[in-house]
Amino acid sequence: MYEGVVQNLIDELGLLPGVGPKSAQRIAFHLLAADPADVKRLAHALLEVKEKVRFCRVCGNVAAEEECRICRDQRRDPQVICVVEEPKDVVAIERTREFRGRYHVLGGAISPIDGVGPDDLKIRELMVRLADGQVTELILATDPNLEGEATATYLARLVKPLGLKVTRLASGLPVGGDLEYADEVTLGRAFEGRRLLDV
Amino acid sequence: MRWSGRKALVRGPRGRRPPGGPYDDGVSLYRDEGVVLRTQKLGEADRIITLLTRRTGKVRGVAKGVRRTKSRFGARLEPFSHVDLQLHGGRSLDVITQVETLHPYGGAIVADYPRYTAGTAMLETADRLTVGEKEPALRQFLLLVGGLRTLAEGGHEARLVLDAFFLRSLAVAGYAPALAECARCGAEAARAFAIVAGGVVCGACRPPGAAVPAAETIALMIALLRGDWAAADASEPRHRTECSGLVAAYLQWHLEHGIRSLRHVEREWPGAPEARAPGAFPWSGRSHDAGPGAAGGRPGDAEPAPDPHVFRT
Numbered sequence: 275m276y277e278g279v280v281q282n283l284i285d286e287l288g289l290l291p292g293v294g295p296k297s298a299q300r301i302a303f304h305l306l307a308a309d310p311a312d313v314k315r316l317a318h319a320l321l322e323v324k325e326k327v328r329f330c331r332v333c334g335n336v337a338a339e340e341e342c343r344i345c346r347d348q349r350r351d352p353q354v355i356c357v358v359e360e361p362k363d364v365v366a367i368e369r370t371r372e373f374r375g376r377y378h379v380l381g382g383a384i385s386p387i388d389g390v391g392p393d394d395l396k397i398r399e400l401m402v403r404l405a406d407g408q409v410t411e412l413i414l415a416t417d418p419n420l421e422g423e424a425t426a427t428y429l430a431r432l433v434k435p436l437g438l439k440v441t442r443l444a445s446g447l448p449v450g451g452d453l454e455y456a457d458e459v460t461l462g463r464a465f466e467g468r469r470l471l472d473v
Numbered sequence: 474m475r476w477s478g479r480k481a482l483v484r485g486p487r488g489r490r491p492p493g494g495p496y497d498d499g500v501s502l503y504r505d506e507g508v509v510l511r512t513q514k515l516g517e518a519d520r521i522i523t524l525l526t527r528r529t530g531k532v533r534g535v536a537k538g539v540r541r542t543k544s545r546f547g548a549r550l551e552p553f554s555h556v557d558l559q560l561h562g563g564r565s566l567d568v569i570t571q572v573e574t575l576h577p578y579g580g581a582i583v584a585d586y587p588r589y590t591a592g593t594a595m596l597e598t599a600d601r602l603t604v605g606e607k608e609p610a611l612r613q614f615l616l617l618v619g620g621l622r623t624l625a626e627g628g629h630e631a632r633l634v635l636d637a638f639f640l641r642s643l644a645v646a647g648y649a650p651a652l653a654e655c656a657r658c659g660a661e662a663a664r665a666f667a668i669v670a671g672g673v674v675c676g677a678c679r680p681p682g683a684a685v686p687a688a689e690t691i692a693l694m695i696a697l698l699r700g701d702w703a704a705a706d707a708s709e710p711r712h713r714t715e716c717s718g719l720v721a722a723y724l725q726w727h728l729e730h731g732i733r734s735l736r737h738v739e740r741e742w743p744g745a746p747e748a749r750a751p752g753a754f755p756w757s758g759r760s761h762d763a764g765p766g767a768a769g770g771r772p773g774d775a776e777p778a779p780d781p782h783v784f785r786t
Binding site: 292384385386387388389391392419420423424427428431448451455457458459460 | 511516517542543545546547548549551552553574577579580583584585586589590593594596597733734736737738
């Protein structure tokens with residue numbers, strides 16, 4: 275146990291995800307030894323992120339203004355919407371530089387066992403976006419786990435009457451891996467999603 | 474490799490292992506088959522997996538690194554998976570070291586939304602009914618595997634499969650409702666259903682607040698409990714709705730706990746109007762609440778059910 279303020283700092287750091295008591299203690303002593311200007315900059319960044327960052331009113335992504343950078347960008351294709359679970363999924367897809375459409379962040383996935391149903395996600399907002407008829411394709415990029423698949427199934431059924439092209443991200447073998455080490459579920463999916471090689 | 478005093482303490486010397494448990498062969502590794510009930514994220518890339526196993530009962534194990542795309546068995550440890558696995562006994566949580574898929578029910582279940590919501594309610598119920606960890610629950614395990622198989626095959630309406638699972642789970646736990654005769658006096662002319670009494674009751678024994686379901690609803694409950702699918706499939710939607718309400722209320726009263734998934738179970742069958750929760754979106758009709766007059770009380774006598782752990786289809 276340390277003096278009051280130091281222990282307070284350790285306790286607060288220990289609440290962060292992935293930070294245990296030992297790591298919290300190490301970070302606290304690093305901050306104590308650090309230059310005061312560096313610590314002030316960190317404190318300012320923490321306060322600023324809570325004050326300025328909000329959720330985009332169109333897509334639900336994190337944004338510094340009313341609309342996020344992607345929704346404001348006129349060069350992005352408004353006819354294609356990629357549906358993801360979390361804002362960090364937007365960053366992952368943006369890193370590929372393959373997708374030039376827009377996004378919709380649901381804020382999670384349907385998980386009845388955790389008490390999360392369709393009403394708890396931003397599905398109503400998605401339906402409002404689709405209602406104007408401008409969108410022609412909906413890409414379902416929810417996680418390739420059970421909750422993500424269930425959410426994709428639910429959305430596909432929901433938008434079916436709108437006559438949109440609904441696609442799901444492919445899943446299968448990771449690039450750079452060996453076939454013999456793939457589990458049967460992943461390998462089965464790879465077979466399902468095989469494509470024609472037109473050479 | 475550096476010797477770790479802490480690890481040696483966790484494992485303990487062979488002579489100190491409790492006899493009769495899964496470790497009584499003197500090795501902390503054990504193998505079992507189980508159904509994945511739920512998963513929880515742990516740390517950076519791990520998951521805590523809750524399983525209902527054939528020999529050991531409910532087990533909570535850590536699956537290390539399964540959230541990484543390079544994981545060799547992450548896909549096998551999704552809910553609904555029936556797997557053969559090897560675990561290493563730990564102090565509080567066991568560590569899952571190997572997994573092989575026996576039946577990947579998840580794919581077929583998740584492809585249909587009503588099946589998925591019914592399936593999650595089955596998993597949650599199995600989790601709640603097996604309270605203690607590492608206490609063998611073979612009948613519950615067999616019932617769950619049979620229920621998931623029936624659900625995945627899609628031969629019957631998902632909600633009927635769910636209600637059959639609830640009734641038989643209650644029977645396995647010793648809470649089967651009395652359906653053929655009065656739960657209190659044994660009289661045959663029983664029409665009202667009282668959870669307080671433990672099933673149907675006659676006019677003389679009827680407590681205040683007892684529901685009076687249609688005779689067809691009680692017949693449906695009997696059919697589901699006995700595995701008479703021809704009769705269950707031929708039932709009318711309104712009787713199914715009434716049956717679901719009564720069964721859900723009866724189950725939750727005995728569990729002394731609500732089943733969270735029930736709120737999201739879709740009631741949907743061909744030609745039937747969707748029952749909608751107040752304020753729900755027009756495209757998300759559901760609700761699986763208790764039927765009218767299905768209020769609490771105390772458990773009643775159990776109706777003998779023919780082999781409830783065998784999920785006949």
